[in-house]
Amino acid sequence: MIGLCLGLSGAIWAQVQVSDFTLAWNHTIEKVRWEEDYRVTEAGLVLGEARVKGNGAGMDIPEGARLENGSWRFHRQLPPLQPLKLGRTPQAGDYQLCHAGHCQPMSHWLGAPSTEQPAVELWSCTL
Template sequence: MSACLMIGAKAVMLASGVFTLSWTHSVERTGWAETYRIEDGRLHLTEARVMGSGAGMDPGPGATLQDDWWVWTPDLPPLPQLVLAASGATVSGWSICAGPWPGTDCEVVGAKKDEPIRVRPCSQRK
């Protein structure tokens, strides 16, 4: 099932309707990744993973250790969009990749100070 994802003003087609958002935590300097599925015009968080813990980034309930990453399925409602702050003061921007972890065809957003970046299904309005 393909889906369209808006990243700022850019539309990106996803063959599977799934994407992974990953970044380096600004305090702990370790990896964090979340996999989303686009369904019914909403973003469904299907998996989260963190490499380490601390500074508010502890693994969620039921997390298991897989290849140095704590992985779990968050129990959260679907979201209409994600808003990523682009402060320019963090270690790096966010990588948005097609498909489940680790994904392919990645694009880095928010590495420079700029307006917040909205990530939403194409069917959602601003």
């Protein structure tokens, strides 16, 4: 069975049994929520729809986005990501992993963000 691995440089820190998930976070300066939907495949993480509540520093709403229920919704055409690299520091706050309508901070699996370990990678893996 394929699921989601969290770690760095191939070292697995946690595994999550999901076939799809939403990665959510708040922009560090603008405090605007950003969400990206991913599907877990053997080739990697496939980005589906992305949503953002508004634009700001480094967060321009892409051309073709549509406003729906207070969020700008759009799709980006990217190859599967394997791995998806994320910065994770105490100053930026934590990411959330959401699945089946329930969200948990990434700290649930990895502990709190720290300056000693300011990054994490997500990739598809065999559970």
